[in-house]
Amino acid sequence: MDTFSHVPPGFRFHPTDEELVDYYLRKKTASKPIDFDVVRDVDLYKIEPWDLEDLCKIGSGDQNEWYFFSHKDKKYPTGHRSNRATKAGFWKATGRDKAIYRGKFLVGMRKTLVFYKGRAPNGQKSDWIMHEYRLETSENGTPQASTY
DSSP states (O other), rough: OTOOOOTTTTTOOOOOOHHIIIIIIIIHHOOOOOOOOOEEEOOEEEEEEEEHHHHHHHHSSOHHHHHOOOOOOOOSSTSSSSSOSSSSEEEEEEEEEEEEEEETTEEEEEEEEEESSSTTTTTTEEEEEEEEEEEEEOTOOOOGGGOO
């Protein structure tokens, strides 16, 4: 799938954590258009990490980072726990969440996850790492904000 092959020659996409949360994710959750469509929608839990490059590659150069939006899947319909399993394995959170600020204002959080092949608790750790971003919203925040 060559969806993003029409970016200008030499185009590089290296957003900061603040830009990812406060521009891209905030606009996505508010259903506002993003000026340059470089972040793809994928169903992360129906694909394996090694399939991300084909779905999210930008341009024709070598890349080892891909950016995408994915709806959060809940483990239980009425619960808050996320389901991060795929057919081949699961994403496991590691370390502490990192706060993301715009100046002095907390705008989001970043969670680091590692992909394990197989099923918990006997999964085999892989080299795949993902950073999951979320907006910090007030109690009156948009309901959609928690779904990506």
